[in-house]
Amino acid sequence: MSFIAFREVGFRYGEREDAGNSILRGLDLEISRGTFYVLLGPSGCGKTTALNLLAGFEAPRSGSVLVEGRPVQQPGMDRVVIFQGDDSLYPWLTALENVEFPLRMMGLGAAERRSRAEAWLARVGLANHAAKFPHQLSGGMKQRIQIARALVCDAPVLLMDEPFGALDAQTRTILQDELVDICAGSGATVLFITHDIAEAIILADRIGVMRAGPGSALKDEFELDLPRPRNRGSVEFAAVYDRIQRVLGEEVQKVVMREAAA
Amino acid sequence: MSAAVAKLSGQGFLHHLTWLVLRLLPFVVMVFLWDFASRAFDVPVLFPGPLSTWNKAIQLIADGQLQADILISLWRITVGFVVGSLLGMTLGLMMGLSRPIADTLGPFVHTLRFIGPIAWISAVMMWFGLGETSKVILIVYTTTFVVLISTMIGVMTIHPNKLRAARVFGARGFRLFAHVTLPAALPHVLTGARLAMMNSFMTIIAAEMVAAREGLGFLIFNSRQWMEVDAIFVGMITLGLLGLLADRLMALLTRVLFRRFRPADA
Amino acid sequence: MSRGAVRGGGAVLLFLLVWEIAARMIFVPAVLPAPSAIAAEGWARWLSGALQWDVLMSASRLAVGFAAGSLLGAFLGLLFGAFAPVRRILEPLVQFLRFIPPIAWLTPVLIWFGIGEEGKWVLITYTTTFMVLLNTLAGFAEQHRDRMRAARVFGAGSWETFRHVRLPATVPWILGGMRIGMGNSFQTLIVAEMLASNEGLGQLILNSRLQLSTEGMFVGIAGIAVLGILADSAFRAATRRMFQRYRLGW
Numbered sequence: 001m002s003f004i005a006f007r008e009v010g011f012r013y014g015e016r017e018d019a020g021n022s023i024l025r026g027l028d029l030e031i032s033r034g035t036f037y038v039l040l041g042p043s044g045c046g047k048t049t050a051l052n053l054l055a056g057f058e059a060p061r062s063g064s065v066l067v068e069g070r071p072v073q074q075p076g077m078d079r080v081v082i083f084q085g086d087d088s089l090y091p092w093l094t095a096l097e098n099v100e101f102p103l104r105m106m107g108l109g110a111a112e113r114r115s116r117a118e119a120w121l122a123r124v125g126l127a128n129h130a131a132k133f134p135h136q137l138s139g140g141m142k143q144r145i146q147i148a149r150a151l152v153c154d155a156p157v158l159l160m161d162e163p164f165g166a167l168d169a170q171t172r173t174i175l176q177d178e179l180v181d182i183c184a185g186s187g188a189t190v191l192f193i194t195h196d197i198a199e200a201i202i203l204a205d206r207i208g209v210m211r212a213g214p215g216s217a218l219k220d221e222f223e224l225d226l227p228r229p230r231n232r233g234s235v236e237f238a239a240v241y242d243r244i245q246r247v248l249g250e251e252v253q254k255v256v257m258r259e260a261a262a
Numbered sequence: 263m264s265a266a267v268a269k270l271s272g273q274g275f276l277h278h279l280t281w282l283v284l285r286l287l288p289f290v291v292m293v294f295l296w297d298f299a300s301r302a303f304d305v306p307v308l309f310p311g312p313l314s315t316w317n318k319a320i321q322l323i324a325d326g327q328l329q330a331d332i333l334i335s336l337w338r339i340t341v342g343f344v345v346g347s348l349l350g351m352t353l354g355l356m357m358g359l360s361r362p363i364a365d366t367l368g369p370f371v372h373t374l375r376f377i378g379p380i381a382w383i384s385a386v387m388m389w390f391g392l393g394e395t396s397k398v399i400l401i402v403y404t405t406t407f408v409v410l411i412s413t414m415i416g417v418m419t420i421h422p423n424k425l426r427a428a429r430v431f432g433a434r435g436f437r438l439f440a441h442v443t444l445p446a447a448l449p450h451v452l453t454g455a456r457l458a459m460m461n462s463f464m465t466i467i468a469a470e471m472v473a474a475r476e477g478l479g480f481l482i483f484n485s486r487q488w489m490e491v492d493a494i495f496v497g498m499i500t501l502g503l504l505g506l507l508a509d510r511l512m513a514l515l516t517r518v519l520f521r522r523f524r525p526a527d528a
Numbered sequence: 529m530s531r532g533a534v535r536g537g538g539a540v541l542l543f544l545l546v547w548e549i550a551a552r553m554i555f556v557p558a559v560l561p562a563p564s565a566i567a568a569e570g571w572a573r574w575l576s577g578a579l580q581w582d583v584l585m586s587a588s589r590l591a592v593g594f595a596a597g598s599l600l601g602a603f604l605g606l607l608f609g610a611f612a613p614v615r616r617i618l619e620p621l622v623q624f625l626r627f628i629p630p631i632a633w634l635t636p637v638l639i640w641f642g643i644g645e646e647g648k649w650v651l652i653t654y655t656t657t658f659m660v661l662l663n664t665l666a667g668f669a670e671q672h673r674d675r676m677r678a679a680r681v682f683g684a685g686s687w688e689t690f691r692h693v694r695l696p697a698t699v700p701w702i703l704g705g706m707r708i709g710m711g712n713s714f715q716t717l718i719v720a721e722m723l724a725s726n727e728g729l730g731q732l733i734l735n736s737r738l739q740l741s742t743e744g745m746f747v748g749i750a751g752i753a754v755l756g757i758l759a760d761s762a763f764r765a766a767t768r769r770m771f772q773r774y775r776l777g778w
Contacts, residue, residue, distance in 0.1 A: 088426065
């Protein structure tokens with residue numbers, strides 16, 4: 001039995017099924033404990049929907065989403081989410097208070113909250129910005145708050161929905177490397193959504209590529225055994241990139257053709 | 263270096279002074295136009311100029327009447343504004359959180375929007391008597407809707423990821439409301455309250471048409487009976503200045519007390 | 529029919545029913561007349577032709593005041609938006625006048641404009657203007673700098689930039705201000721008709737008080753409400769069509 005499993009998962013918006021509204025159809029996906037799993041796919045293929053189902057924000061129309069054999073019922077502290085963009089941060093709380101938020105919800109005392117949150121803020125390099133509000137920080141720093149806020153929970157599962165999508169290339173590279181370090185020590189199982197192949201290769205133990213929607217499912221999977229730290233300029237990196245690009249490129253092409261026709 | 267700074271700040275001072283004068287200019291022009299028009303008017307008693315209005319103000323202050331009027335009106339406005347804001351916030355939160363409540367109350371809110379407080383004067387007098395309650399209720403009436411609509415929009419436009427994140431961290435029910443929904447909607451509540459403050463000031467005259475013996479609204483409306491236009495002008499100008507002052511004070515208080523919530527206009 | 533409309537309609541019906549029962553069982557008609565009694569009074573006034581006349585007069589005053597206030601508010605808003613110094617100089621005066629309600633102007637308007645229609649138009653114009661003006665200004669605060677820069681890149685001068693970029697971007701804000709301003713003009717109707725008038729829905733409310741006819745008062749209130757809802761619906765429908773590309777959101 002795998003740790004996380006999507007079995008024959010179908011999802012659509014609206015009551016009746018028609019040509020356009022099916023997002024996922026028959027998605028099968030398994031993630032074993034401790035794996036950093038990256039889900040790649042063309043835009044609109046339902047990657048984020050898959051993550052939302054595992055997070056418990058949406059319920060599948062058919063099939064089931066299981067964690068340790070039990071179906072996901074609702075969001076919970078065992079599956080913490082790092083969202084794309086900064087909308088999930090609370091602008092009326094300081095960086096430190098944002099990181100304290102989950103601990104406050106757990107009902108921890110002020111002293112313990114503070115010391116744990118401060119430790120994680122320091123870990124993501126924001127020790128000197130604890131008293132600042134999100135709007136006073138750059139995009140990269142805001143995503144660091146989100147990373148600290150997620151990891152302070154010690155959750156066994158981390159869900160990341162293109163967390164670096166809105167950042168500039170340099171910042172993204174730095175945060176990718178930091179995330180590798182942080183996750184290596186935590187032993188958490190990660191589901192990471194992206195459409196950036198290089199990002200996937202840097203981070204992943206295993207990569208799943210999804211078909212173009214509607215009614216998407218998994219097309220192919222790649223096991224990555226490149227040694228870490230991975231070098232973006234190496235020949236091996238380029239070889240893997242090329243293999244994945246060929247699979248993903250076909251799907252992106254389909255999307256482009258369909259948009260041009262419509 | 264320091265000379266350059268001094269020169270710059272000297273220019274800054276002159277610059278500010280110039281703008282201050284320019285911004286006061288419309289008021290000065292208005293006073294002159296007012297004076298000219300009143301002199302040109304064929305019945306001077308019915309259109310007193312700035313000077314006789316000023317004299318009337320001095321007289322009202324010497325009698326102690328203007329101060330008394332200001333105090334009682336400010337008291338009514340404050341009570342009505344606070345009660346109306348709290349009521350509007352509560353209803354707005356309920357309507358923003360629950361679709362059935364929004365659907366149920368929506369038609370009433372939408373209808374009452376067109377009915378001004380003055381239309382309710384006689385009904386309110388019949389139902390609540392001639393005392394302070396009736397006066398305050400009319401101010402509550404105009405305050406509530408503005409805060410209600412603003413709060414409802416505030417709740418409805420909270421980004422879903424704010425709520426999703428909190429649910430991930432185990433917040434449900436009241437804790438979700440207290441830690442996320444309310445603070446996230448607060449900037450809209452404050453914006454609505456500032457607009458509602460203006461409504462409270464505008465409604466004080468209507469409120470004091472209900473059997474009042476003092477107050478700025480009474481001053482304006484009662485002087486109408488006797489065609490004491492100079493007293494009306496004194497009341498109007500006082501009301502305008504007080505309103506402006508209250509608006510600025512509210513903006514300042516919001517900035518200081520709710521700094522971390524940063525409403526869009528404060 | 530949508531679920532929301534069913535809920536809203538049901539709530540209104542239930543409210544009227546409770547009102548009817550309460551009025552019949554607890555209150556005397558002078559304090560709270562039953563909806564049926566109000567409807568009967570309205571019907572009687574309709575048959576006598578008095579109600580139509582009231583509606584017609586009020587509607588014409590509202591139409592003139594609302595149209596003039598919208599034009600004036602939009603004009604001033606655009607003027608302030610286009611010339612920042614004008615805005616800086618005149619805004620304190622506008623902010624000051626904003627707190628003086630139309631009812632305070634009743635006597636001055638009576639003296640300056642007399643008891644004819646002009647004074648009533650002036651009062652309704654006055655309240656509408658502020659809402660349209662303030663909303664238009666808020667629209668200018670939202671301007672996207674890059675859109676204006678793009679226009680300048682393509683050779684637009686300051687007039688063309690205003691005409692083709694800033695003005696269109698403000699249109700939804702002007703229309704939004706007009707919708708709010710419409711509520712204000714209806715609220716001010718009764719003030720305007722305190723100005724020596726013999727007909728109109730506002731006057732019906734005021735007169736009924738003197739004659740202790742609570743039914744008549746409620747006919748006036750209901751008349752203004754119905755007229756307001758109709759006017760708002762018509763405004764939404766018309767602007768949605770005329771300004772389709774602005775995606776007004778109503």
